Amino acid sequence: MNQDKRIHHSGLQQKICSAEEAAQWINHGDLVGVSGFTGSGYPKAIPGALAERIKESHDKGEDFKIKVLTGASTGPQMDGVLAEVNGVSYRSSFNTDPKMRERINNGDTTYFDMHLGQVAPFYRSGAVGDMDVAIIELSSIRSDGKLIASSAVGNNQLWLNSAKKVILEVNSWQPVELDGMHDIWEVSTSYPQDIIPIRTPSDRIGVHYMTVDLDKVVAVVETNASDRNTPFSPPDDNARLIAGHLLDFLKDEKKKGRIPQEFLPLQSGVGNVANAVMEALSKGDFENLTAYTEVIQDGMLAMLESGKMSVASATSFSLSPEKVQYFNDNISKFRDKIILRPQEISNHPEVIRRLGCIAMNAAIEIDIFGNVNSTHIMGTRMMNGIGGSGDFARNSKLTIFMTPSLAKNGAISAIVPMVSRVDHASMDIHAVVTEYGLADLRGLAPRQRAELLIEKCAHPNFRPLLREYYKKGLNSGSFYTPHYLKEALSWHERFVATGSMLPK
Numbered sequence: 398m399n400q401d402k403r404i405h406h407s408g409l410q411q412k413i414c415s416a417e418e419a420a421q422w423i424n425h426g427d428l429v430g431v432s433g434f435t436g437s438g439y440p441k442a443i444p445g446a447l448a449e450r451i452k453e454s455h456d457k458g459e460d461f462k463i464k465v466l467t468g469a470s471t472g473p474q475m476d477g478v479l480a481e482v483n484g485v486s487y488r489s490s491f492n493t494d495p496k497m498r499e500r501i502n503n504g505d506t507t508y509f510d511m512h513l514g515q516v517a518p519f520y521r522s523g524a525v526g527d528m529d530v531a532i533i534e535l536s537s538i539r540s541d542g543k544l545i546a547s548s549a550v551g552n553n554q555l556w557l558n559s560a561k562k563v564i565l566e567v568n569s570w571q572p573v574e575l576d577g578m579h580d581i582w583e584v585s586t587s588y589p590q591d592i593i594p595i596r597t598p599s600d601r602i603g604v605h606y607m608t609v610d611l612d613k614v615v616a617v618v619e620t621n622a623s624d625r626n627t628p629f630s631p632p633d634d635n636a637r638l639i640a641g642h643l644l645d646f647l648k649d650e651k652k653k654g655r656i657p658q659e660f661l662p663l664q665s666g667v668g669n670v671a672n673a674v675m676e677a678l679s680k681g682d683f684e685n686l687t688a689y690t691e692v693i694q695d696g697m698l699a700m701l702e703s704g705k706m707s708v709a710s711a712t713s714f715s716l717s718p719e720k721v722q723y724f725n726d727n728i729s730k731f732r733d734k735i736i737l738r739p740q741e742i743s744n745h746p747e748v749i750r751r752l753g754c755i756a757m758n759a760a761i762e763i764d765i766f767g768n769v770n771s772t773h774i775m776g777t778r779m780m781n782g783i784g785g786s787g788d789f790a791r792n793s794k795l796t797i798f799m800t801p802s803l804a805k806n807g808a809i810s811a812i813v814p815m816v817s818r819v820d821h822a823s824m825d826i827h828a829v830v831t832e833y834g835l836a837d838l839r840g841l842a843p844r845q846r847a848e849l850l851i852e853k854c855a856h857p858n859f860r861p862l863l864r865e866y867y868k869k870g871l872n873s874g875s876f877y878t879p880h881y882l883k884e885a886l887s888w889h890e891r892f893v894a895t896g897s898m899l900p901k
Contacts (some may be wrong), residue, residue, distance in 0.1 A: 403567045405540040405616060416442035419616035420450055421562050421723065425461045426486075430520075431475065432468065434713035434740060436493070436625035436668060438549025440532045441567045444478050451484035461502035462486035466520060466528070468551020468712070468740055469513055469691075472625030477738045480506070485532040487525075490516045492783040502778045510772060510779065513691065514744030514788035517555050521586060531560035533607075536571040537616075543639035544607035546579050548572040548624055549713030550619065550737045554581055554601070557609040564761045567645075574728045575607050579737045584745070590783050595748050598689040599712040601736060622737045624714075626721045626839035629695060632673035638832035639670055640677035643797065646828065646835050648682070650795070656755075661663055662689035664749075665697075666692030666758040667715050670799050672696040674713045674757060677703050689752050691743055692784045693721045693735060701734045710736045744788040756789035760798040761810075761828045763854075764816040765847040765863060766878055767823035767838050769798050775889050776817025783820050789824045802831040809898040812855040814866045815885040828855055843878040858899065862888075 401617055423429060433439025447463075450603055455459035462480075470476070476494035479485050483500065488507040492498060500506040511519060520528070533556060536547045546553055547568055557563060581881070582603030585591040594602050632640070641788035650656045660683055665671045675696020678686065686707040695717050700706035716724060724731065742748065761780060762770045768793050769790075770776075772783050790796045800811045811831065821847065829836045834853035838846050849865045872881030888898040895901060 398662065399778050400802060403537040403569055403573065404619070406538050406542045406611075407540075408563070408611060409538055409542065409614060409617050409681055409850055410776065412614060413421045413826065414616050414661050416446035416618050417449075419443050419618050420446035422562055422564060422615050423447055423463065423530050425454070426463070428464045428526055430466045430528050430531040430552065430558070430560055431471065432533040432547075432549065432553050433471040433475065434468035434549035434551040435470055435715045436472050436627065437533050437713040437715065438468070438547040440534050441472075441565060441568065441622035442566060442620045446485055448478040448482045451479070452482045460619045462709050464488075466490070466516070466556075467527070468516070468549060468553070470781070474622065474625075483703055491784050493781045498781075501628045502553070508779060510530065510746070512787045513740055513785040514746065517584070517739075520552075520555065520559070525583035525721045528556065528559040528561070530562045530564065531556035532564045532566065533557060534571075536568065536575045537604065538565070538567060539571055542609070542611050544609060545576045545606055546581075546613045546737070547575060549711055550579055550581070550739050552740060554583060554739060555605050555741075557607055557781065560613065561748070561832040563609055563613045564618065566615045566616060566618045566620050568622060570621045570623050572725050572728045574732065578732060578735055579607070581607055582742060582882065583739070584741050588662050592746060593742060593748055596751070598687040598706040599736070600751065605853060614898070624721065626716050627719045629672055629717050630669050630819045632669055632676060633654070635832040636673035637677070639799050639801070639830050640673040642835040643674055643680055643799070644677045646830075647755070660686055661753045661755050661794060661888050662687045664690040664754045664756045664793065665694065666784070666786060667692055667694060668759055670759060670801070671757065674799070675700060679703065687845065689743070691740070691748070698724060698731070701731055706734075708734050708736070710738060711745065712740040714737055740785075744785045746792040748754045749789055750791040753794035754789060754792075755795045755797070756786075757797045757799060758786040760800045760811065762811050762813050762816050763798060763800065763829055763850070764813050765848065765867060766843045766845045767826045768816050768819045768828065769821035770816040770818040771798075771820045771828060773818035775893055776886070787821060790821050795827050795828060796825055797828045798826060799830045802833055802854065803858075806901070807858065808854060809892060810859040810888070810898050812850055812863065813898075814863065815880060817886060817889050831855075833898060837871065841861070842869070847879070851896055
């Protein structure tokens with residue numbers, strides 16, 4: 398029996414080996430399914446050992462690259478080490494690692510960006526072939542061979558079902574008390590698909606554990622390593638102003654009866670602005686809030702502890718180092734308030750639409766007609782990916798995108814004449830918020846949206862330029878969506894050329 402008593406199955410105890418030995422099961426060209434979602438629950442040891450093998454092969458002039466499918470982003474011990482040795486030929490579905498981002502933008506790694514709720518059906522379509530190896534992090538293994546996920550569920554069960562070979566990492570850093578927090582339910586693969594029986598965020602419809610054909614398990618590796626928990630900066634004045642405008646809007650919606658008295662489940666993207674919104678909600682008048690979302694962040698954890706939020710359903714955590722330590726030390730407080738589901742369930746349009754979620758996500762830029770870019774810098778370089786924002790934007794009762802009005806110390810306007818990349822079409826956007834105000838775009842024609850976004854959301858430094866662009870569009874004879882195509886992307890061209898969207 399291993400010293401931490403995390404691996405209770407006698408047969409799998411016999412397969413315990415080093416990360417270096419486990420990495421020998423992975424070959425050049427393999428399609429590898431990896432656990433992990435937003436910096437949680439990804440393998441920490443085997444990717445590093447694999448990177449060493451890849452480096453040695455490259456030093457000998459031999460090809461060695463793998464194709465990687467994940468739940469979402471992982472961490473430096475996974476994406477970072479493999480990118481450093483240029484060991485990934487294909488990557489999907491979401492990435493935040495800077496080294497992997499550089500490989501993607503330099504063309505070393507082919508990257509397929511996609512909605513996170515569609516990763517599982519995309520794999521089942523057969524478009525990328527059969528999965529050779531799955532590497533899955535666990536918090537423990539039961540005596541009957543049932544597998545207990547760690548801090549993220551993601552696509553783990555699908556990878557376990559699909560892979561020809563399975564390697565397990567059992568991480569004793571992950572709280573053993575996670576056992577019972579997961580709700581594993583598999584979407585039917587035949588059509589018409591079964592209805593997903595979730596009517597409230599608190600509904601549990603599956604089992605607490607994952608399963609695997611034990612004959613496919615070729616190696617078990619013991620680890621003790623923390624997730625990639627990125628510190629959050631304290632909310633700045635702009636984040637607090639954005640949160641204030643959003644809170645006023647939600648209060649007004651409730652007062653008008655557009656949001657029921659018991660409120661609606663919240664979905665929130667990751668970041669400082671999102672945490673500022675959670676902080677504002679925790680101090681507001683709303684009670685007994687719920688969340689049906691992808692990740693549980695610092696702000697939600699605080700609301701769950703205070704009782705402001707009764708339950709949060711997600712597929713993983715995205716906590717700061719301070720909060721993850723607090724969670725690990727006090728997990729008993731949250732066991733009955735948190736449900737971790739497969740991402741195909743957490744991001745499923747059927748459930749999102751049924752529950753009437755309120756979606757609050759970040760944007761890179763928004764044009765004056767309400768189209769949103771959430772993935773590309775200057776239209777050409779991938780930032781992270783679309784993540785789950787599209788799953789929720791298209792299907793929620795309320796879809797809100799948030800962003801400070803400026804970036805790069807004022808060199809970039811978040812409100813632009815035309816976005817350099819459309820990730821979310823204007824038809825799906827209900828409201829836009831910056832520190833200057835909230836623009837309620839529901840039911841408005843393009844010209845009305847433009848006038849409202851310029852006056853309520855754009856930074857004053859850029860409003861005259863936006864008004865001038867809009868006027869040129871009208872003068873060009875287009876009165877429905879008055880773009881002036883000659884200058885539609887001139888702001889982006891100017892930034893690339895001079896480092897600022899503002900004219901010199």
